[in-house]
Amino acid sequence: MSLSVSLAHSLGVFRLNAAFQAPPGVTALFGPSGAGKTTVVNAVAGLLTPDAGRIEVGSTVLLDRRAGIDLPPHRRRAGYVFQDARLFPHLNVRQNLLYGRWFARGGGPELAEVADLLGLGALLNRRPAALSGGEAQRVALGRALLARPRLLLLDEPLAALDQARKSEILPWFERLRDQTRIPILYVSHSAEEIARLATTVVRLDRGRVTAQGTPSEVLDHAAPGVTLAATLRDCCGGVALLDTPAGPLSLPAASLPRTMRLRIGADTVLIATTSPQGLLGATVLPAMLEDVRGDLLHLRAGHALLLARRPPGPLPAPGTPVHAVLTVPPRVLAD
């Protein structure tokens, strides 16, 4: 079963316009605060009705504004784990875990299985007020699982926890990911959590999906770097020659489009104060050190700005001519 989401929504000046697919496994919704991640999750759970859109899990349509379908939250069976656990204070842990069972009969995991999976056995008779943050999140996760969900929505479930609690609970999420076949939508702005958990990453920025793919593809993109427009000039002889605002670049020849965008990550750029010789496979561009911001160097190459990691030790003064060395060929982004 996979989840397919396509949404458009306005909240004041904020515009959300996002579409993505979440296959079984953990799909991370990744992006800075205010990118619209929680809005997407709330729309999937039915806590918010978007202006337009369609949401489908497997063959079940949860929302289709055009067809007038908008299942209420209690009929969507989206197991939602909130950032702040939201356990019911008047019920003990066992009653909290079994809450969803009153409404979802038949099938699904048993209390004993879930308690075992999440290590909740010793907590069953406690009140939520007597749980630590990590324990409360595990109970919230168990409660969502026992409601026989069609999909799981985890909205920054670790954000309220300190580092020690995070490392305590992450293995439970990994076990869950490996033992369940339903799609899991995992909201986070922590690259570390996503690298550990996600099988697919959807990057959201200011209400739009800016990248979607495997964690390494998308997280690289999230690392500092620049994107340049490039035009194919010559493609023969095993090497493709490209014109870019930073100067001519060569790439290993492949079937390249006529125009494309190139991604040059800051971690792939070195600077040299004298022209380096004999570097095989590297591209050297004449550049000028323009500025130093934090641990990033701003380099002016041709008409383009390049970013490079600041090396340890003394730096030449801003304004000094240098050479930018691209240690690996730039990555070609689909246009």
Added chain:
Amino acid sequence: MPADWLSADEWQAVALSLRVSFWAVLCSLPLGILTAHALARWRFPGRQALNVVVHLPLILPPVVTGYLLLLAFGRRGLIGQWLEPLGIVFAFRWTGAALAAAVMAFPLMVRAIRLSIEAVDPRLEQAAATLGASRPWVFATVTLPLILPGVLAGSVLAFAKAMGEFGATITFVSNIPGQTQTLPSAIYTQLQIPGAEAQAGRLVLVAIGVSIAALLLSEWLARAAARRVGA
């Protein structure tokens, strides 16, 4: 304390007041919870108007409320004339005293319950919905248990108010011993008789005792409930 500490008539007034207050609170409680929920959570046109109507008995002179009840629920009243053929009569009956007490106590009850509903985190109700609970189930399994202390406190407060109701009751259903002569009406009657201060004084002590007991009970309920939710 011997039973003849109060005369038979005086016992009758105390018993009638307890009965009137009990039924006034019990019958208005569902409507009180519904109204408090509407005022706290629903957004609808006329919400402010409803708020004003609910609070009117608190602000109007009780005589006015009693008179309006007479206009509405008297035997020839706007509503009373339709109820009489059904065998429901409020005028000059103890049921009328209960109606007057319920109307007068309603604002206090609604205020207490509304405050407790506003204190319930709506995000808990959202969580219940995502776990499969429809709106009525969310109310029954999450909202209601969490507002129970407020409901009890509001009920006790309304009971105390109903025990003390005088102006609207005497205007609406008069002061008939055994029928509509509640504790405050009985005190009033004694005070009209020269030399009956002693009887009036005993009834005043009963009134003070009931009020203090109600207050202590509501405090105790609130504390017990707070412990229960681990707050």
